[in-house]
Amino acid sequence: MLATAHVDLLDLFLHFLTLSLLSIGGAISTAPEMHRFLVGERHWLSDTEFTSSIALAQAAPGPNILFVAVLGWNVAGLSGAFAAMAGIMLPSTTLVLAATRWARRNKDSLGVRAFSAGMAPLTLGLMLATGWLLAEPYLRLPEHRLATLALIAGTVLLTLKTRLSLVWMVLGGGVLGALDLV
Incomplete structure (x- = not known):
């Protein structure tokens, strides 16, 4: 210094x-x-x-x-x-x-509703692209393919069917990865 x-x-x-x-x-x-x-x-x-x-x-x-x-x-x-x-x-x-x-x-104004509606598909697309980039190397490896697909399917189901915080899903994925289950 x-x-x-x-x-x-x-x-x-x-x-x-x-x-x-x-x-x-x-x-x-x-x-x-x-x-x-x-x-x-x-x-x-x-x-x-x-x-x-x-x-x-x-x-x-x-x-x-x-x-x-x-x-x-x-x-x-x-x-x-x-x-x-x-x-x-x-x-x-x-x-x-x-x-x-x-x-x-101003959540009820037309401009804010239009902005939110327009950002939703963009955000979803960016999340899917990020998910693909992170999962793709594991999908290429036969020994990890099935577990990776199961983890993706489980995450999608939990997201759609529950109000479980994404933090818990990330933590769960980390634990499964640390235990070398994925």
Whole structure:
């Protein structure tokens, strides 16, 4: 970590706040601008520290956005991690909360109903595509094919016939996988 005496935490926070509004596709899409700012302009990190921060965070379990906290930590310790994470998370979190509350208040309006109806097939399609990508390698293996198909069928049935939370189904799938039953 470079000397933190010269780090302006407000500047760090405001820069990441701005990047949050540009991070279509996730915070990683703004990594080149983060590099320009942290390494090239402010010299708060070296190239190696920047690259290592991202590599460490991407290798660790958890959300991909954790690399922002690691960058902030390497710039200014705990206060740097907090400033960077608050900056990158605040706009998107505020937008989601405001949009959700607005949609809930206006749930009977034609526009909100049309948006919800239009998003349902898109969401379903994306979920099916993700499910296919995750299941397809196991469907190719004869020793896993039957168990994978049974797990898919069971999940679909539980989803359609019960109000069981998807979290429990994911947990159940994880347990079956850990026991090498799938």
